[in-house]
Amino acid sequence: MSFRIRPATPDDFEAIYEMAKLTGGGFTNLPADKATLVGKLARSEAAFDKTEETQGNDCFIFVLEDPKAKLIRGTCQVFGQVGVTQAFYSYHLSTLTQWSPELGKTFRNQMLTLTTDLEGSSEVGGLFLHPQMRAGGLGMLLARSRYLFIKAHRQRFGDRLLAELRGVMDEAGNSPFWDALAGRFFDMSFPEADSFNAVNGTQFIADLMPKTPIYVSLLPEPARAVMGQPHPTGRAALRMLQEEGLVFDRYIDIFDGGPTVTAPTDNVRTIRESVAETIVEVGEGGKVKMLLAAGRLRDFRCVLAEVRKVGRKGLAISRETAELLEIDEGAEVLAVAR
Template sequence: MTFRIRAARDEDLQPLYEMAKLTGGGFTNLPPDRPSLKAKLDKSHAAFAKTDDTLADELFVLVLENAQTGEVRGTCQIFTHVGQHYPFYSYRIGTLTQHSKELGRTFRADQLSLTTDLEGCSEVGGLFLHPGERAGGLGMLLARSRYMFIAQHRARFADRILAELRGVIDEAGGSPFWDGLAGRFFGMNFQDADQFNAIHGHQFIADLFPKHPIYIAMLPENARAAIGLPHPSGRAAMRMLEIEGFSFDKYIDIFDGGPTMTAPTDKVNTIANVRPARLIAIDGDGGEPVLVAAGRLGDFHCAYGKLRAVGDGVAIDRACATALGLIEGDNLAWVARY
């Protein structure tokens, strides 16, 4: 069974909606709201249709498709330039150090400061794999396909890239971090705030969030414990980001306290190691396990395959070539699988 990544289409709205209902909350980029998902698809269509390679506020939505059945089983998103129309807020963890000569003691207090430091970055997000497909490296295919797309369209993306990981959510669907901090200023629970943000954007944060630093020691213990921790289901995603070269630089999500990972775009491992090649042959002789990408913008596809060097080009296996619609003489890009 072969899976491929492709650009999202209008007919993907229903499977996206069905997957959104499975996320369990706290998944801002994939809300279970049809109008919001339709708006995302419309914005993605506009981005795929734009042919000039300039940096702008765009969104690309990709889906994971079973190449045999056409069934959509996962999705991911790429934001080219965050914070251009609405502020992109994060909390930055900092430390205030003070010394008292009279007491002969130094006090260090950790603080959370509301910031827009990450404004202007690109963002990878919205990754969701259907629970029935969480095997065979499909999560890795979804994740790395975004970097393959960025490498193929580098001028459309910023020099720094971020990924927000969902934070700790309790069994009732609430957020200890939200309840201990922001919820006290908004008079709404986490689920309502998360849904409102997914549909209406961040402006209400600017209107109502406290602008002064928050002392972490003053938060409830369960809120403090959630700071910078990913949701249990996101631990594998965090490991994948670390493999790619992302790191946690003390930025956290303002809703659930989950970690925000960042990396220089050109130093993301997949982007740095993508190699262009010309397809010389299609055969079944095997080769190195790789990710293969082909096509630009709306014609972009990515899939696992096997590749070997042939003269001044490469050969790939027939299943991969079929999934990507490749014939001999076509150009492709590849990177080693891990």
């Protein structure tokens, strides 16, 4: 495979901006706003430059690159800690059970409560793969490279990991969940609110969102039907997250009702199963498919490679893989089965 994952740089702006315009909206972490993207890339640069091995309000942006063809066809992000400078809001879906002895009936009402329960978690997000490249395992490479980066820089991330998935929208970009609930308090359409949130943050939510629990039965059926459901284009992403061990714990996005999935960081499959290996041969690879990651911070590289086990000594990789990772014999890598 000629593609690799590497940290984004300001020179990648145009490629990332073009991908942002292809998302179709609802991607808060990848808005098609030039000034916001420039700011995010600057924030990412600062995160990769940070010397303290501590968790903080960091945003690490990566790109999927074919260095020989000079093509960028995907991007993803990792956040060190959410809810640091602005509150991280979610709705939590709970059940209130009430018994009426006069009627002889039990009533169970679902309720949505505005919470900041997930504050302090680390987050994976902003994953986008160019529509022309959605085959051959590149989406998997993008997604799982983030976990190898976390493993290699474990002290910079929290004990809980989360991912938010875009909720259900119609072809015009409108959200039935937003229209039924938050839209009644903000006097703006979902696309307008989503764009505003991506650029300005969440303080306006704290200012205007009702703090009292919402009875789900008061919402129209179209809104109830999409609560906790991902956008059709996000179903594959949800499956990959579930394969890593992230689960839906009844937290949903306050804008579009999309699901938020969580897991203890060290229980994420790629983090748990990846091991340190030594590259003992560079020349010919093998038939075992593995994800390999090498380097720290700005030097981080990740590829999907075909390797060969050399007894207990380590791994043999092809020259192309070594070039993509920018390593040679004797280098240490993180390796995990495909």
